[in-house]
Amino acid sequence: MRIVIIGNGIAGTFTAKNLRALDKDLEIIIYAQENYPYYSRIKLPELINEKLNFNDLIIFKDDWYKSNNIKSFLNKKVEKIDHINKKLIIKGETEKVPYDKLVLATGSMPSIPSIKNANQMLGNGVFTLRNIDNAIEIQEFIKNNSIKKVVIIGGGLLGLELAKQIKDYNLNTTVVEFFPRLLPRQLDIDCGGMLREIIENLGIKVELNATTEEILLNDNNSIKGIKIKDGRQIEADMILIQAGITPTIDLAKSAELNTNRGIIVNEYLETNQKDIYAVGDCIEYNNQIWGIIPACIDQANIVASSILGNKNVKYKGTIPKNTLKIIGIDLTSIGIFDPEDKDLIGAGWQILKNIDEKSNCYKKIILKDNKLKGAILFGEKNAIPYINKNIEKEVEDKELRKAINLYEWICQICGNIYDEAKEEILFKDLPKDWKCVCGASKSEYKNKNLN
C-alpha cells in the first residue's frame, strides 16, 4: 500500500513515523513545500538574533528518512489533488503521483488581521514568522535596513517569545495586544497583570486594549509606525505580526473536502472523501482547531491506526497545554483556566488560588467534582508533572495540595481553618503576632493536609 503525506511538519512526519512503526512494508512518501527536513518551529525566534542557525533546528536528518525507509521530496508543492483518480499534481512536474491513502498535513499560516497597509507591506517591513525562510528574511531586513524599533502585533505566546528575542538583539521592542491582558488565551486577568510587569521589566513595552488600525508609512514608503484605533501612535521601522493562525485548506478545497476554518475530520481523522485523512494545524474537529504540538502528536498517533483499519482508537480532542518559553519565566497554562469566564462557577466547580506577590508566584487550580480540569502555574514549575499526569482525573485533596504546595492550616484550639488556596498570604508569611479568630497565636496552628 502506498501512503502519501502532504507536509513534513510534526503532524506529517509523526504520521509517517507511526505508520512505519506499525508496518514495515508500507510505501511511505512525503511531499513538502519547504526545502528543509523536519524541524521544530519552537526556536524559530532564535534564528533571527543568530543565537541559533537553521541546522540547529533540524530534528530528523537524512539518515532518519533512510533508516525508516520513508521517501521525502522537499521543495515540492502539491498543487492539486485528483481524488477521482487518486493522483496528485506536483508543481512544475508533468507526471502525476498515485496514492492509495492520502494524508493532508498542510499546517497553518499566520493570520493577518485587517490592518491598512499590512498586506501591501508584507515582506517589506511587515513580516510574520512561521518558517525558517521567514526567520532568515526578518534577520536580513533588520541588518540591511539598520532597524532600531520593532512593534510586534500580538501578545500571545509566539508574540512574547518573539519579543524577547528581538529585545535580546538590542532593538527597541513594543508588544501590542488587542485584549486587555497578555496571553488572553492562557491567562486570567490577575496572572496577566503579573506577567505584564515581568515582561516590562525585561525592557519590552506593552500596549494593551490596542486594535491596530493602520501601518503608517514614510514618504519613501518605509515603515513609520502603527496607529491604534483609540488614536495612540507607536513609532517603528519594522512590524512583526503574530496574531493567530489560519489553517492551510486551499488544497483540500480543490479536492472537494469539507472545510470550515479547517479541514473537517471525524474521530478517525477521516475527511469526507474516501482514503483521504487530515492531521495537525490544518484540521477542524468538533468545531475546534488546535495549533499546538500536543494535538499534532495525538492526531498523528490516531491517524496511523485509522489508515491501517484499526477503529478502536478515536480522537477526542486534545487538552490545550501551553508553556511560555522565555528563560527566567516559568509559566504554564493547561485546560480550563478561568471558569468565571464560562459562567461555570458553582455546580461543582472549585478554584484553589494563591497570588504570592512577594515571590512573583501565582497558582490557580480548577476542579470540577474533584476532577482536575485546568491550571495556571506562574513562577512555579514543581507542580507541572503532577498537573500534567492528573489532568481530567479525579484527584485527592491531600495529594493535590502537596503537589501545589498550598495547605490548609487548622487551629488546635477552635478548629478554624486557614486555607492558603483561598487566602492572599501564605501561612508562613503571616506576621508573627497574627492571631486566630479565637485569639490563639500562630503556633497553635498545624498543617491539616500533611498529618
Ligand SMILES: Cc1cc2nc3c(=O)[nH]c(=O)nc-3n(C[C@H](O)[C@H](O)[C@H](O)COP(=O)(O)OP(=O)(O)OC[C@H]3O[C@@H](n4cnc5c(N)ncnc54)[C@H](O)[C@@H]3O)c2cc1C
Ligand atoms: C515560532 C513558533 C513557535 C511555536 N512554539 C510552539 C510551542 O512552544 N508549543 C506548541 O505546542 N506549539 C508551538 N508552535 C505551533 C506548532 O509549531 C504547530 O502547532 C505545528 O508546527 C503544526 O504542525 P503541522 O505539521 O500541523 O503543520 P506545519 O508545521 O505548519 O507543517 C505543515 C507543512 O506543510 C507544508 N505544506 C502546506 N501545503 C503544502 C502543499 N500544498 N504541498 C507541500 N507541502 C505543503 C508547509 O509548507 C509546512 O511545511 C509554534 C509555532 C511557531 C511558528
